[in-house]
Amino acid sequence: xxxxxxxxxxxxxxxxxxxxxxxxxxxxxxxxxxxxxxxxxxxxxxxxxxxxxxxxxxxxxxxxxxxxxxxxxxxxxxxxxxxxxxxxxxxxxxxxxxxxxxxxxxxxxxxxxxxxxxxxxxxxxxxxxxxxxxxxxxxxxxxxxxxxxxxxxxxxxxxxxxxxxxxxxxxxxxxxxxxxxxxxxxxxxxxxxxxxxxxxxxxxxxxxxxxxxxxxxxxxxxxxxxxxxxxxxxxxxxxxxxxxxxxxxxxxxxxxxxxxxxxxxxxxxxxxxxxxxxxxxxxxxxxxxxxxxxxxxxxxxxxxxxxxxxxxxxxxxxxxxxxxxxxxxxxxxxxxxxxxxxxxxxxxxxxxxxxxxxxxxxxxxxxxxxxxxxxxxxxxxxxxxxxxxxxxxxxxxxxxxxxxxxxxxxxxxxxxxxxxxxxxxxxxxxxxxxxxxxxxxxxxxxxxxxxxxxx
Amino acid sequence: xxxxxxxxxxxxxxxxxxxxxxxxxxxxxxxxxxxxxxxxxxxxxxxxxxxxxxxxxxxxxxxxxxxxxxxxxxxxxxxxxxxxxxxxxxxxxxxxxxxxxxxxxxxxxxxxxxxxxxxxxxxxxxxxxxxxxxxxxxxxxxxxxxxxxxxxxxxxxxxxxxxxxxxxxxxxxxxxxxxxxxxxxxxxxxxxxxxxxxxxxxxxxxxxxxxxxxxxxxxxxxxxxxxxxxxxxxxxxxxxxxxxxxxxxxxxxxxxxxxxxxxxxxxxxxxxxxxxxxxxxxxxxxxxxxxxxxxxxxxxxxxxxxxxxxxxxxxxxxxxxxxxxxxxxxxxxxxxxxxxxxxxxxxxxxxxxxxxxxxxxxxxxxxxxxxxxxxxxxxxxxxxxxxxxxxxxxxxxxxxxxxxxxxxxxxxxxxxxxxxxxxxxxxxxxxxxxx
Numbered sequence: 001x002x003x004x005x006x007x008x009x010x011x012x013x014x015x016x017x018x019x020x021x022x023x024x025x026x027x028x029x030x031x032x033x034x035x036x037x038x039x040x041x042x043x044x045x046x047x048x049x050x051x052x053x054x055x056x057x058x059x060x061x062x063x064x065x066x067x068x069x070x071x072x073x074x075x076x077x078x079x080x081x082x083x084x085x086x087x088x089x090x091x092x093x094x095x096x097x098x099x100x101x102x103x104x105x106x107x108x109x110x111x112x113x114x115x116x117x118x119x120x121x122x123x124x125x126x127x128x129x130x131x132x133x134x135x136x137x138x139x140x141x142x143x144x145x146x147x148x149x150x151x152x153x154x155x156x157x158x159x160x161x162x163x164x165x166x167x168x169x170x171x172x173x174x175x176x177x178x179x180x181x182x183x184x185x186x187x188x189x190x191x192x193x194x195x196x197x198x199x200x201x202x203x204x205x206x207x208x209x210x211x212x213x214x215x216x217x218x219x220x221x222x223x224x225x226x227x228x229x230x231x232x233x234x235x236x237x238x239x240x241x242x243x244x245x246x247x248x249x250x251x252x253x254x255x256x257x258x259x260x261x262x263x264x265x266x267x268x269x270x271x272x273x274x275x276x277x278x279x280x281x282x283x284x285x286x287x288x289x290x291x292x293x294x295x296x297x298x299x300x301x302x303x304x305x306x307x308x309x310x311x312x313x314x315x316x317x318x319x320x321x322x323x324x325x326x327x328x329x330x331x332x333x334x335x336x337x338x339x340x341x342x343x344x345x346x347x348x349x350x351x352x353x354x355x356x357x358x359x360x361x362x363x364x365x366x367x368x369x370x371x372x373x374x375x376x377x378x379x380x381x382x383x384x385x386x387x388x389x390x391x392x393x394x395x396x397x398x399x400x401x402x403x404x405x406x407x408x409x410x411x412x413x414x415x416x417x418x419x420x421x422x423x424x425x426x427x428x429x430x431x432x433x434x435x436x437x438x439x440x441x442x443x444x445x446x447x448x449x450x451x452x453x454x455x
Numbered sequence: 456x457x458x459x460x461x462x463x464x465x466x467x468x469x470x471x472x473x474x475x476x477x478x479x480x481x482x483x484x485x486x487x488x489x490x491x492x493x494x495x496x497x498x499x500x501x502x503x504x505x506x507x508x509x510x511x512x513x514x515x516x517x518x519x520x521x522x523x524x525x526x527x528x529x530x531x532x533x534x535x536x537x538x539x540x541x542x543x544x545x546x547x548x549x550x551x552x553x554x555x556x557x558x559x560x561x562x563x564x565x566x567x568x569x570x571x572x573x574x575x576x577x578x579x580x581x582x583x584x585x586x587x588x589x590x591x592x593x594x595x596x597x598x599x600x601x602x603x604x605x606x607x608x609x610x611x612x613x614x615x616x617x618x619x620x621x622x623x624x625x626x627x628x629x630x631x632x633x634x635x636x637x638x639x640x641x642x643x644x645x646x647x648x649x650x651x652x653x654x655x656x657x658x659x660x661x662x663x664x665x666x667x668x669x670x671x672x673x674x675x676x677x678x679x680x681x682x683x684x685x686x687x688x689x690x691x692x693x694x695x696x697x698x699x700x701x702x703x704x705x706x707x708x709x710x711x712x713x714x715x716x717x718x719x720x721x722x723x724x725x726x727x728x729x730x731x732x733x734x735x736x737x738x739x740x741x742x743x744x745x746x747x748x749x750x751x752x753x754x755x756x757x758x759x760x761x762x763x764x765x766x767x768x769x770x771x772x773x774x775x776x777x778x779x780x781x782x783x784x785x786x787x788x789x790x791x792x793x794x795x796x797x798x799x800x801x802x803x804x805x806x807x808x809x810x811x812x813x814x815x816x817x818x819x820x821x822x823x824x825x826x827x828x829x830x831x832x833x834x835x836x837x838x839x840x841x842x843x844x845x846x847x848x849x850x851x852x853x854x855x856x857x858x859x860x861x862x863x864x865x866x867x868x869x870x871x872x873x874x875x876x877x878x879x880x881x882x883x884x885x886x887x888x889x890x
Binding site: 041043092094111112138139141142146147153154156294305335364365378436 | 540548550609831
């Protein structure tokens with residue numbers, strides 16, 4: 001009876017989504033893809049331009065260049081002064097920014113719905129007419145160096161994550177940080193950036209995603225007008241850089257001036273894009289939710305509240321990536337507990353998943369939460385755009401986001417057990433530990449970096 | 456094919472927005488609590504914010520008490536333990552969260568409006584609110600977690616600077632001088648009795664506002680509010696907070712930290728939510744340091760000189776005067792230069808005010824972007840909670856753009872000259888050697 005009621009809930013939940021309009025897809029003759037998702041709740045529109053380029057397209061010596069180029073995209077074109085793009089968007093009541101990740105670079109504006117043309121006009125402009133200026137680059141390299149110091153060098157957990165990724169991934173480009181190594185940031189040249197821009201910034205390597213109170217056909221006409229004339233270019237062919245097999249457990253210690261130890265454990269796993277067995281990434285998502293779904297997950301219940309071995313501990317599976325990923329568990333020991341105790345407690349949790357089936361009740365709970373999330377997510381125009389943009393840019397069909405709920409619903413307890421046994425093994429594991437040291441003991445690059453600059 | 460579902464859906468989706476039709480409804484619950492309701496029928500969900508005047512400003516000499524009390528609420532009730540509460544929400548896909556900031560203590564619930572799911576979520580939420588059991592074991596654990604949080608703070612130069620800044624711009628005995636996250640000594644002093652007393656004093660109907668946004672009609676929203684508040688004692692509103700004193704002289708506080716950057720925070724007490732200079736100061740700061748990359752401060756620090764990634768300024772208007780604060784981080788050896796540029800930019804702005812062109816650009820940005828601030832249920836709920844809590848006038852939303860457009864260059868210059876005094880500001884620098 002209880003279960004029947006829950007299943008009723010699950011079917012009820014899927015119904016209301018029908019009132020949200022489906023996205024509409026177009027392709028321009030120059031190869032640019034346009035996806036429009038109407039959402040009429042507010043007189044607002046989000047416009048995002050996604051390029052298939054990010055730090056996983058980079059190689060040693062120029063790491064972080066996708067992110068650097070993202071900064072330079074605000075520094076003027078043949079038609080606009082440096083920062084004029086930002087001023088124009090501001091004067092139109094908009095907000096704007098950009099972000100770079102491993103698999104994508106995206107630019108976005110949020111505007112009142114009748115201002116969409118402003119976004120399209122200037123995005124089309126900087127897609128083809130970027131002016132890379134030597135003096136602007138010099139300043140912006142300093143800005144990015146400061147960004148790196150703030151996010152990573154002076155942030156012990158940032159340092160741990162960076163060292164962890166560089167250890168877990170040997171030849172996969174997920175090895176290097178999105179922002180790049182400091183020495184690479186210091187040595188970009190105008191030619192490096194021009195080459196990167198010419199290589200990847202083309203309409204046939206871009207997806208425009210528009211979400212908001214708009215008519216798809218009108219957006220299409222606008223796109224034809226502004227993006228239509230941009231000429232298609234030959235886009236570089238990406239080398240596979242498939243990660244070599246891992247032959248044993250890896251361990252990395254980061255000693256940094258810090259107050260708290262921190263632990264990061266990661267197991268190599270396939271993602272939706274790379275999986276030979278289609279359901280496995282979804283089973284790994286369910287497994288992550290069994291361990292960590294806020295206050296009701298096993299970690300919160302057993303490690304934080306029960307054993308009180310962790311002050312906080314989380315599990316994360318990123319199924320939406322271009323290349324194989326690591327399933328990451330990270331945490332901080334509770335007061336008076338050690339990294340070793342936390343590690344043992346996490347391993348015990350993994351062992352339980354490998355030896356006993358997740359209960360029907362837990363499985364139902366997780367599925368209900370996923371379905372509820374799919375409703376809640378629609379509260380954010382920006383997030384709706386993100387979902388479409390990420391899928392499209394990593395080379396998946398954006399319609400997969402609609403299928404996500406069904407794919408999670410199809411996961412069985414046996415499948416969770418199977419992925420736990422298959423992937424949570426030592427020859428896929430990397431362990432990273434942050435060991436706090438006093439400031440005097442510290443020889444971290446954070447302190448060395450300060451003196452390297454000429455100006 | 457492209458239009459097949461479109462035409463169908465166009466019939467089903469109606470366009471309702473806060474700005475287009477400000478159909479915000481207000482009433483009082485039967486025990487006197489103000490209820491604000493915005494009907495948003497497009498998504499099958501409901502957001503609730505229950506806000507009490509029980510933030511860190513009410514900590515008295517036990518810094519951290521408001522936050523600890525707030526985080527204890529979902530640890531147990533008369534009939535449920537922590538695990539059961541967590542499961543009850545999760546089983547129906549509901550999300551509970553709670554927070555305690557400077558002024559506000561907030562309990563939030565997001566739930567689907569499906570009958571059974573909402574009933575379970577609301578029952579649990581109501582129990583948390585009205586019959587928390589404050590278990591001893593949870594108390595010890597949460598206090599330990601806060602101690603861990605304080606350690607995390609001490610490895611972040613930005614967090615160290617924020618704490619020192621807050622302590623430095625308020626008199627030692629002002630309730631705003633300490634941080635919501637507490638302090639080692641005060642946390643050690645807090646007892647379970649303190650938490651119970653704090654709950655009984657501040658989590659009462661006369662000290663609350665309720666905001667409901669979502670797919671309900673007025674009748675359902677009224678019933679919901681009644682259910683939430685029915686068993687909450689009436690109590691009394693929190694006492695007025697002491698007025699904030701101006702700083703009497705400029706102070707520089709340099710804190711050594713093993714970081715490659717120095718975090719710089721400069722400022723003074725700023726303004727309240729009801730400040731008569733609210734609009735000139737708000738619009739003026741938008742031009743000076745509040746509009747991201749296009750602000751004057753970011754222009755001088757980042758765009759012209761490449762000195763920092765994030766340089767900005769803000770007024771944080773609260774019950775009593777919240778801070779005016781300028782922030783940047785830069786490599787240790789250029790901290791003095793960045794500080795000099797920051798102060799010069801501020802002095803110039805105070806002396807000259809903005810240009811007419813800068814003012815118009817800011818007005819266009821603020822008024823043209825008004826809809827963006829209210830384009831989701833969660834943003835609407837947060838905004839209404841702010842309005843309800845600070846008792847802003849009913850016409851705040853409908854006349855917001857008009858008031859922004861009425862601000863003149865002279866008003867901004869006048870307000871900045873009267874209200875900001877660079878020579879009496881606090882400067883906090885956290886980092887390595889700056890020469």
